[in-house]
Amino acid sequence: MNPAERRRVAAVIVRGGSVLMVRERGRGPSGRHDGAEYWTLPGGGVEPGEDPEAAVRREVAEETGLRALSVRYAYEAPYPSGWTTCFRVEVAAGEPVLGVDPELGCDCPRMVGLTWVPLPRTGADGPYMVPTLLSAAAP
Template identity: 75%
Template sequence: MVDRRRAAAVIIRDGHVLMVRERGRGPSGRHDGHEYWTLPGGGIEPGESAEQAVVREVAEEVGLATRSVRHLYDTPYPSGWTACFAVEVAPGEPRLGVDPGRDCDCPRMVGLSWVPLPRSSASEGLMVPTLLMATPEDAAGPPR
């Protein structure tokens, strides 16, 4: 695991969490490798708080305006520790954004989907996947 701090958004609507489908780097160095689903989010820039980073990432990756942010938990992620936040967004439909500042001209983000949350009782707490591996069979959406 790389030691890079990240921030990620848990955006819930009607019992579903918003996730972004991304492509990892393949042998060529381009984003044509394995695909996976992840929460909207990314690296915390120098001088930026985790809260500021998650607001910026939500706007960049899914085109939604953030209304409120509440820290939920920290979790390990392949590129470093991730601070996950419950994010309330303004009404509207998400749209796939761009990932500015990348050193590659190929798309890394390739889709969005609302993933059903597992049912749990209020006393169990909310379980949200941070990362789901994608397979060719789930091209229409993430695993359920």
């Protein structure tokens, strides 16, 4: 990993055979968040002095309003912004609520939705396959 690259974390939150995903807008030619939309796991950058487990708990609370009960390392994944450490996160009961990105620095929303995406299984009794990023071209 490039030392200048910010460490990133993401949360795999599974409930009832579905994973919680955040719908985001990328920056368009104007520099505003009016570009292509995509679905991603809740997550973001690790702050200086913060450990990855604390970062994923913070990101889950900021982006979904849910409280993380337990955090377990799951896997590493390539994201457009760099390699991301993904954690399996168990959350308290309740419905997720779309948060606001405190670091955005502009008045255009980056996060525009939350949804539970059904997960395919690898086989009849196999584990779920968890996407890290999905295109949002289709409604």
